[in-house]
Amino acid sequence: MLRFIEDLQLISPSQSVLVALSGGIDSVSLLNVLLQIHKKLKFRVFAAHLNHMLRHSATRDENFVKDLCRDLNIELYVERVNVIDFCRENGLGIEEGARKLRYEFLERAKNALHCDVIALAHNLNDLVETIIHRMARGTGPTGLVCMKPKTDDRIRPFLYIKRSEIESYAKRRNLNYVEDETNLDIKYTRNYIRHQVIPMLRKINPSIEEALFQLHLSCLMLEEHVERFIERQRTIESDRRIIFSIRELDMFQIIELIKRATEKFGERLEFEHVRQFLQHLHDSSWTLRLSKKLWLEKSFELVCVEKEHTKIESMDITHPGLYDFNGWLFKVSEDVESELFAFVKLPILLRTRKQGDRIESKKLKDLLIEARIPSFLRNEMPLVFEDDIILWVPYVYVDERLKNRIKNDNFAILNLLNDPMRFILELRKEAG
Structure with a gap:
């Protein structure tokens, strides 16, 4: 002892x-x-x-x-x-x-x-x-x-x-x-x-005790290996979702990451969930309910474990200040404060997509897919409207009128300070 x-x-x-x-x-x-x-x-x-x-x-x-x-x-x-x-x-x-x-x-x-x-x-x-x-x-x-x-x-x-x-x-x-x-x-x-x-x-x-003790030690070494792998793995975490890339990962590594993400939300990954995931591993996009309020979604090379949450569908922006639209953090000010910004005429409207939304001759849905926006972000992304016209969809579309605008007293500056997509782009870059 x-x-x-x-x-x-x-x-x-x-x-x-x-x-x-x-x-x-x-x-x-x-x-x-x-x-x-x-x-x-x-x-x-x-x-x-x-x-x-x-x-x-x-x-x-x-x-x-x-x-x-x-x-x-x-x-x-x-x-x-x-x-x-x-x-x-x-x-x-x-x-x-x-x-x-x-x-x-x-x-x-x-x-x-x-x-x-x-x-x-x-x-x-x-x-x-x-x-x-x-x-x-x-x-x-x-x-x-x-x-x-x-x-x-x-x-x-x-x-x-x-x-x-x-x-x-x-x-x-x-x-x-x-x-x-x-x-x-x-x-x-x-x-x-x-x-x-x-x-x-x-x-x-x-000697059944010794035999199972040996099994325990083998599993303990495996767990330590898994812990080291998870510590090295880059993930995007918030209070409502955990995202990671499965590119270059084997099935065991993927399941362990999903298991840990599920546990962080206080739930347990069941074998039936594992079985269904493996069946659809090579599908480009699909969704699986893990529990009453927890979802697993795959989109492109990304996997997301997401807690059910209320989404903001529209938001009027009428004056300078900070605005959080489903995790997309905007700031309206007189100065450029971000790499992603637009000159806008207040008031403007932020809203999520609706069925039938089009930009010029293309369906918005197709544009989102072309821009490789993951499916779990598409229904909460902000569309920036000015006079009922979509002028800006971050990472997807910029109207020609915005490109020609310059800073003057007629425009406010809509800065995109933070958003989940920029972290996904970093994740993709790191994953190669």
């Missing part, structure tokens, strides 16, 4: 460590080990216990933890929560709801006790059970990483230690702990995997 913590830098000198203490053998052993080494590594130890109120013995566990921490002179933070009511109100399963409440509680405890990291007692058996659960539920290779020794402010010093080793340690140290009788109830998925699935797998491979 000491070497593991030092090698992976799980705990730094002078830090305060909060142990998630259920009272079971794993968490009690973790607390004991940390107390054995805390003086050498110069960190402080605290504890937190959440009473889930799921069983009659929950109060017994709470009292046991209180007595243990008092005897060890460990400061303890305790809360009670009704998991059943919470799950019923939020439509969650007991395991999922309890996990959500537990992690929220630990953050509160960490803040209340001014701790730096939270120590969780997950061990190799827990990791194996989670891998099997995810495999059964369906996941990609990076999804099999499941847990890491360190994730943000959470550390798992026991992660690569077998439960049998922990039990042996507890016996040698004569540690007292409480047993959770629900651990034998196979109606819970994790217990079913532990007591039914793993024993059957052990008949095929007696």
